[in-house]
Amino acid sequence: MGREVGIVGVGQTHHARRRTDVSQAGLVREAVDRALADANLSMEDIDTIVIATGPVLFAAVNQPEKWVVDAIGAQGKSVVRLTSGGGAGFAGALAGYYQVAGGYSERTLVVAYDKLSEGQLQYSISTLYDPFWGREFAVGIMGFSAAYWRARMDVLGHTEEAAAMVAAKNRNNAIKNPYAHQKKQVTVEDVLNSKALCWPIKLLDVPPISDGAAAIVLASDKVAHHSTTRPAWIRGMAYCCEADNAPERSLMLSEPLAIASRQVYRAAGITNPRRQFDVVEVQEPYSCFELNYYESLGLCPPGQAAELIASGATQVDGDIPVNPSGGCMGANPIGAVGVIRLIEAATQVMGRNETHQIKDAKTALVQSGGGWANLRGCAVLSA
Amino acid sequence: MFYAPDTAPIDLPTFKSTISLPYTLTPGKAAGTFLAEMPNRRIVASRFADGSVIAPAQDFSPKDGEEPVELVQAPETGELTGFTRVDGVVLGLVKLDGCRNAFVHRILADMADVKVGQRVAAQWSASDEGTSILAIEGFVIAADAPVGEVKPLVGPAEPLGVINYGMALHYDHAYGPYYGRMFDELKENGVVMGVRGSNADEALLPPREIDDITHKRTGTWKACADTGTIRACSLINMEVYGQTRPVPYAYAEIVLDGASTKMIHIIEIDDLEVAKQQIKPGTRVRAVWTKGERKGAVSDIERFEVIEG
Amino acid sequence: MGFSQVAVLASAQTELRPAWRDAQHIDLISSVVTNVFKGTGLSIDDVDFVIDSGSDVLDGRSISNCGFLGALGAHHKEEARVEEDGLWGALYGVNKIRSRSSSIGLIVAYSKPSESNIDLYWSAMVEPFYQRPVGFGQKAALGIQAQRYLAAHGIKDDALAEIVARRWADAAVGGKVAMGEAPDAAAVLAGTEAAWPLTDLMISRPLDGAVAVLIGSEDVARRTGRPPVFITGMGTSMETHALAERTANKLDSVANATRMALGKAGWSSGAEADVVELSGSSVVGELMALEGMGIAAEGHGADVATSDKVNRSGGALPADPIMATGLIRLAEAAKKLSAPVAAGASAPSKAIVHGTGGVAMQTNCVFTLEV
DSSP: OOSOEEEEEEEEOOOBSOOOSSOHHHHHHHHHHHHHHHTTOOGGGOOEEEEEESOGGGTTOSSTHHHHHHHTTOTTSEEEEEEBTBTHHHHHHHHHHHHHHTTSOSEEEEEEEEEGGGSOHHHHHHTTSOTTTTGGGOBTBHHHHHHHHHHHHHHHOOOHHHHHHHHHHHHHHHTTOTTOSOOOOOOHHHHHHSOEEEETEEGGGSOOOOEEEEEEEEEETTTGGGTOSSOEEEEEEEEEEOOTTOTTOOSSSOHHHHHHHHHHHHHHTOSOHHHHOSEEEOOOSSHHHHHHHHHHTTSSOTTOHHHHHHHTTTSTTSSSOBOTTOGGGTOOOHHHHHHHHHHHHHHHHHTOOSSOOOTTOOEEEEEEEETTTTEEEEEEEEO | OOBOOSOOOOOSOOEEEEEEEEEEEOOHHHHHHHHHTTTTTOEEEEEOTTSOEESSOOSSOTTTOOOOSEEEEEOSEEEEEEEEEETTEEEEEEEETTOSOOEEEEBOSOGGGOOTTOEEEEEEOSSOOSSSGGGEEEEEEOTTOOOOOOEEOOSOOOOOSOEEEEEEEEEEEOOHHHHHHHHHHHHHHOOEEEEEOTTOSSEESSOOSBOTTTOSBOOOEEEEOSEEEEEEEEEEOSOOTTOOSOSSEEEEEEEETTBSSEEEEEEEOSOHHHHHHHSOTTOEEEEEEOSSSOOSSGGGEEEEEEOOO | OOOOOEEEEEEEEBOBBSOOTTOOHHHHHHHHHHHTTTTTTOOGGGOOEEEEEOOHHHHTSTTHHHHSTTTTTOTTSEEEEBSSOHHHHHHHHHHHHHTTSOSEEEEEEEEOGGGBOHHHHHHTTSOTTTTTTTTOOHHHHHHHHHHHHHHHHTOOHHHHHHHHHHHHHHHHHHTOBOOSSOOOHHHHHHSOEEETTEEGGGBOOBOBEEEEEEEEEHHHHHTSSSOOEEEEEEEEEEOOSOGGGSOTTOOHHHHHHHHHHHHHHTOSOGGGOSEEEOOOSBHHHHHHHHHHTTSSOTTOHHHHHTSTTBOTTOOTTTOBOTTTHHHHHHHHHHHHHHSOOOTTSOOOOEEEEEEEESTTSOEEEEEEEEO
16 A cells, blocks of 8 residues: 555534535535534645535536535635445545545545435436336336345345344434434334335335435545544555346345455455454445345355344444444435445544444444445445 | 447437436525525625625635625626627626626627627516526616616525426437347347357347456357246335336346346236235246337336246 | 556547447447457456446436446456546546555546437536526537637637647548548638537537556556556646636636646646647637646647647547547557657657546646656
8 A cells, every 4th residue: 555544534414304405515515614624624735625426317417516616615626526326425435545545645535425305316216227228117226125135035034024123223323323314213123014115125124315415534644643643544445346237146245345345354454354343334225235244244154144133243232333323224315325434433443433432442344335236345444 | 540349330210218307406595595586686696704795696605615794685787708609699707796706697689789898787587587597587788787786685585495497318329239139139029139148158138249247259149038037026115206117016137048137127916915925036937028019129028927836 | 665656558449430329338338448458468357446437417327337337347346437537537547556556457438429418418517506597508608718718819710710620630640530521720610600709610529439548557567568658747626616707718727737747747847748638628728728738828829739749639629529538638648658759750758638527627637648
């Protein structure tokens, strides 16, 4: 690696189902102001900016960074936008990471957002599908996600009950999250009894639709100390893909995530993830995905995710808490989620998480992804 | 030297596709107030700490992102600082009196009369009473218009929380040689054809020149059966914008016999609980072809149905 | 351990056509990805990562990269989508290799504007409350920009027409652009009005096409047998969205991007370049870019525009495969630096490359290349 890169400031909006008091651009400004203040910096101190959003169709503005640049006072700076569907925020952070690691900048601001109340979420996502081949049958990403869960259900034992445990855990964790907007105590039975939307996905397996933005300031080891005495250092970070319609695609383990984690774990010196990580933050657009990540990230062997969630190990008080923030179940401004997960993990290792600080957390794992579950990445952060 | 795909002209027209959807966009406080004041025939601007005024109102300075201290009312007169004509419509940059900036709007004049420095005045639309910037129809030449002043905005309207917006994008997608052949075969012969993978006998659907996995040339054409096996499926029980079928139904990714990759289609269901037992990965299905003349599209197959037994 | 140097190893492009009616996006993409390796001794298996540039709005599908991963050769590799000209994709890739996390990257950019309505692509890019309803878009912005520039510097449209004609003539020689007879200056002036004072030939011509550029670490580059073309500086800068708020008759963002790139390369001026490849959205945009890069004094872009070192590929005016145009400039400049010259002739050793994006060139990117 060229040099060490740390997260030295974080900021996110108070996410909401619909914000009618700010424009998309104004929403971004809120997160940027908070991240800069947190890093003890002003926009003048920032060398470069990465903006990330979900697909353009979410909000009817093509290349929205060209508009947003004015709202964040970044005129004249190096500004570029990354997009990668649900993983956009994470992909943007990775681009920012390399700007610092590669010596292009000393401090890079990464801001990611989506204002999903403005468009037609599932229809927009249906346009992922080939217009010639299958788009007319697409049901956003939910029909697809449910189908892949169904494929894993019998083979790997990712039962409705196991996913319901994930949903209940994350929903209940979100209650204490000051930035979440869906905060309601639910039981596993509530989830199981909720309405089938795209069975096996049921209403309470599904995160809310949200307006929100999130920003982080990345700094080189040379300047990080100006902002904080305890940065969250990025020890490894990768984002991999697989061709969607590949004969070899098993639908079982997420191969791109397994490939990314192998690369990241090697860089970070992780040999036993279950033992070495103090806390994990994952992007679970539907509850079933979290089970898949347990296995793909090596937190448990394939086929044992249901046992892992049932054991209580991934609860806030377990030995490997997953999504103490509540994950996507508390708020899901899609393009921003990758950065939100980074923020929640970074503040854990910085010792100042606002929802559920895990005691003495030193090493955290972050997962994010998008597309047809074929874009997947992870990062390791430590104090 | 340049490179070209292995291709030949296709005698198919383009594939028409439209992406059209409604939006509810939030303008934010400044633009929301500006738009809300359009029916009142007032032009809202933003005043910044240094006294400078920007019209139309912005929540953030286009110079440096600074937030304004208050909203004010801009005059309806100003001068032209630049212009062009596109499709017969003159568009110009208008700097309202007392404002620091210029903004783009329609100029209701012949090009011959338009010049930089020209005095102009807003012309309110006779027909548009709504909350669009087009309530100002445009700016007319007003050589003798007195210089207007920025005034306090007395009793501003509540900012609009959302405005309705529609976006429709139209496409003419090329078939290319591989999709061209596939859909031609579908139309003429009612056969789903793919090409063999670079190192496999099974066909890739949809077909393509280069294998996704090996990035090597794909093999020869192969007809697939209209029967297959469900690889993944879900039972759709919710209504979403743009849906073409009544719920409930099954969304299925089906591997046709002879193919290795999926075809996405639907299976009709009567009862959710029965379907949970009947439609699952591994279930055998067959295509139900659409009656009447085939169009050369996936919709030539109306749906799939479970092969009993 | 310091940063790695990064070199351009190879490039491949399709012919640029008004409409590739007999090929899909994936056909164009896989064609350049397959062919970029020829003669390099490398294969897709050697590639660590793929960065691609394309537009969901032009492609007519969301997260369009997601459907093109196989054609991109990205399966099971790291992949990223930069929704901006491919030159920004290259900027990402160079940083990744400089950090020593990877050694070989594939940068791909493509578009098929023939499949959509290009005016909608541009109008969707402007702010939806004030600008979009009045009919503002790329053409209007370029027209206003040109009107002001010509008035400020007393330049006449026949001077512009000469430059446009030269670009088409050069593109015809290059043979990569599908065209009928190249228009002469009179034909440029006689063209239909796109946005007064610009005729349609004075605005860049959207075409379908794809380009792939292979970049690698110094270590890899030294082993490929040809003198490496190193990327020695990069910079990018985005201006305000509000056209009228940008400095009149200048592209400050080009100057900013150039300053960043030159600072890293250690050059004192863009004029040091022997080869200049730039992407003007209009002929006036080209002049302003030349001035921003320090190759011409303010208002004097036209004096150098037809010099033998500027845009000998023809540039963006005859051929603008949106999203790929700037990356093609990089490919063209790298080829000029690595091509053998006749004995005794002086070989070019430095190039400056420019890419642009946004309405009226709101954002700009500059690379310096050296052998």
